[in-house]
Amino acid sequence: MEFLDLLMLGFGEAMTPANLGFCLIGALLGTLIGVLPGIGPTATIAVLLPITFFLPPLAGIIMLAGIYYGAQYGGSTTAVLVNLPGEASSVVTALDGYQMARQGRAGAALAVAALGSFFAGTVATFAIALAGPTLSGFALSFGPAEYVSLMLFGLLAATILASGLVLKAIGMILFGLLLGMVGTDAETGAERLTFGALELFDGIDFIVIAIGVFGFAEIITNLERSGSEGVSVAPLTRLWPTREDFRASWRAVLRGTGIGTFLGLLPGGGATLASFSAYSLEKKVSRHPQKFGTGVVEGVAAPEAANNAAAQSSFIPLLTLGIPSNNMMAMMLSAFMIHGITPGPSVLTNQPEIFWGLVASMWIGNLLLVVINLPLIGLWVRLLTVPYRLLYPAILLFCCIGVYSMNNRIFDVVLAAGFGLLGYAFRKAKCEPGPLLLGFVLGPLLEANLRRTMLITQGDPSIFVERPISLTMLVATVILLTLMILPSFRKTREEAFQEEEA
């Protein structure tokens, strides 16, 4: 078996003490920066990149990759414990994860997240090993037209995220779209909604909004409810998930893994879309959709599996085509190039030890992360017992440092504070911020791709139905829309009939 030989070669490379050590350092570092809100893996890797000059190529790349998926693990920890999603892909984890923490099930949420991520990471790693080159073709077949249809589907699916009124969810999505408009128009260079502020030229950073409407708003609400006494966290019942938790979540993990592996292939927003879609899907297939958002374990398992699978599979376009699918992958590309390696089909044939060594190290890294994170859960959970009057200034401080360090400017911190107030107002109005963030992330992608499509076809919209992938997704969108309208339509009709009969 050639495949097994190559995989063995990879494990041989990845298991050398030095490479194992760098994998561990990367995973640890990643977990740490993932836990600190706002300090993202991209900035960390940028700072560490010059250091990798002095390492052998594979060791350097293994360490950077470790930071990347380590951060995915760590990011969910703060989402669960203090309702603070560190990155776009862990926003939905906060929805149910934080509720679980408040019911004293933080340990269970974190353990399910870690184990689900490990499983998803394993599957996605093997997907890279087995089908990497084939899957990369799928990424290429996504042109602007396909993206438009996918984004439409994603935006519609976002309404499922909310547990309240659909109308409010749609309102929040639209508001998110509006926020996504801020910045310079890519096609004409015109300023939009910047109010003359230079800092808004490139739009608003996701982290600014996320930390504002989730992190700051949560703190304001908590302080209002209980003063500085603390959040009423139910006493910790048990650290580990129950048998029912596992039974409830294994299917969610499987579905999340599948969605994540595929969507992670797509350049731009793959991991975010994956975690949102996985959550929406779980809610749709669940027998108790009304419970989502109140702390159901599937609501944590599915998006965590999805974003970790996506984090792994986003390596596929980079390794097989030399095309990075997001900023993080662009940094990885630089890491390869510093060592004179040009990722692409030639690496697979000329330097198989690099490709297979990295693939093998990803699996080892995921294993290490479970080993690191499971014992840490006890420690993290104990954080919740720290008096809130000590905890919230620390959270605020880390949030501010994180927001400031993105672009080194105070403007962003003030803006995040503004979004904090806005988020507080939304809570009072019972509007959920999840759909807003999805609108904010997907809106600019929808707009840019719609305009690209129209430019390429010179204004002919028939491309959307002529291309098979695009058509499939449009049909799916229509079906989803019908499903959403029909039950309520039927219900109101039934109610109307009952009233008539009565």
Added chain:
Amino acid sequence: MTALKSVALASAMLSVAGAAWADWPTDRPIEMIVAFAPGGGTDIMLRTLAPFVEAELGTQIPVMNRPGASGEIAYTALSQAKPDGYTISSLNTPGFLTMQVDRKLRFDPAAICPLARIVEDPGTFIVQAESEYQTLADLVAYAKENPGAVSVGTTGVGTDEHLAMLQLEQAAGIDLTAVPFAGANEAKTALLGGHVNLIGLNVAEYTTSDQNAVRALAQFAEARSTLAPDLPTAKEQGFDVLMSSERGLAARCDVPEADRARLAQAIETALANPEFQEKAKQQQLPLSYLSGTDWTAQMPARLDRFREILALVEGGQ
């Protein structure tokens, strides 16, 4: 007594301050502002160079990223820093020049003095390897027959690729369609998937791409880049298209002349260091040193050219 003491103390402090001034640049770190996000080409280049300049000056040079508005945020920050030689910034064209044409700036471009140009990277047009266009002439011929049908992936308005495209349109009398992407990598993906006909890249980006998948039609330099000695320039093919991106370093003009000269000298020596040259080679940096004065002297001509091109956009399309 106390008065005497405080006078003594004050004079001691003054002398310390005076000494500190004379100690430039070793008494505190020199901040290097980089106008792009961590991990971009400019960022990695300057982070690689910084330790060599540090060794020359005997000081520390921490890198501070101030990304946004294609460099305007960084240039504004540089203009607002004290003119004491402790702040330098990256400087990139065409961004630094085009923003003078089409924006109302919040800083004075004339108050920023280049210290050195480090890299000049010409633009190219690339197509899929199986594309029927072999030369610029093939492309022009097709575009003449089918106005607007050829789509060109760029990274936005006023970027090198966009300006190169406008020059070709003007030089050949054709009509192309610019399709903006969020970055070179997105554009490359769209090209490989066959969603656009060609894209603009810099030569360094082209030479690090998979050579079996793409082909370059021309480079837009006066003379062929050292990175691509076999690729003919647009001028050789009969089209007047000149476009390259330059990256260098700059300081405020009102930093004392001697300090600026010292900085420029240190950068020049650092660039000549064989160890740096080796690293630059690994990163495929098209090194092309130019002194601050020479670089400044070139800028007005380039600026005029951009002004003409951009005026055409606003007038015609």
